[in-house]
Amino acid sequence: MPPLLPLLHDIRACRACEEYLPLGPRPVLVADARARILVAGQAPGTRVHATGIPWNDASGRRLREWLGLAPEVFYDPARVAIVPMGFCYPGSGPSGDRPPRPECRRLWHDRIFALLPNLALRIVIGRYALAYHLPGRGRASLTDSVAAWRTWAPALYPLPHPSPRNQMWLKRNPWFAAELLPDLRATVARVLEDASL
Template sequence: MTLQDYHSVLAEVRACTLCAAHLAHGVRPVLQLNPKAKILLVGQAPGRKVHETGIPFNDASGDRLRSWLGISREVFYDEEQIAIVPMGFCFPGTGKSGDLPPRAECELTWREKVLALLPNIEFTIVLGKYAQAYHFRNHRGNLTQLVQTWQHYWPDKVPLPHPSPRNNLWLRRNPWFEAELLPELRQRVHRLVEARVSV
């Protein structure tokens, strides 16, 4: 992959209108990437606030996620350290019980092309069921069962519940997540961030 390839694919993604007819709020692909990034963060799709600002995880979910990772906004939004590539690049709209699922067109059209632009990824953080269905295809079970087996995938990748306030009940029911997984997560992220900074 050349730098020209990177800029070409990224320009195509940002100009994509494949789902325009299905997006009530319009097209606005939101992602963050750079070939130097060592951490890949995979979410579902932008929410309404992210759609409005064009900044990934610029909401309450993002605040909680940065707390989980133990990093500042400055580090989080440094594209040379952290790539953010959701399953769907545009806000899909709101349904009866929350945001609609990511549009399938994104995965089919762009996912492999975009991930190919990130040759230095050492650690992938996977949030929510749609992202986990792609990155943990062989797992059979629910979210809790997947997250409980996080050590099976360590240190290459880790499944996390979505940091949305909607998951407060899950967090209360699963105190082991904050007691056991989060300290290891923060250490892993800090090592990669420190390695990047010290170069």
């Protein structure tokens, strides 16, 4: 049996932080050892919790546009792994959804990534995912990290959250759409093409 399967089984049965989850545990992630691209975000929202489908909302539509990926490719586990920093909806607070539960990272992330050996590209969204995938960047501002994207490309691209609420950020940082996104789309296409050879 591929070693990821028992791990995914254990994650789907996890109730480690149940007492803090207003809608209860429902881990949502996609992981397959063949995946070449990682999408590492924050945590599911209520719509994703309800459907069990990651990025199944307006933010997901915009993210797929940014990556230049059709839904059938984005949701193909053999090509794209989707592993947020928290697997269950963490609830909301005064300024939006709460941060991903820290138990998730402690229990699961190192074990999952040890079993994803074929990742060639990490799409890292938001500061919690940045703190894990780029240790040392956790305290830098998200804008500074995204602006420094050439430091890590083409292996890793830091992104802001693709929420429609981030429209002002996009307006204030026109280099993101003009420079980062075309480079990212070209890298995504190249990584998937290399995988199909």
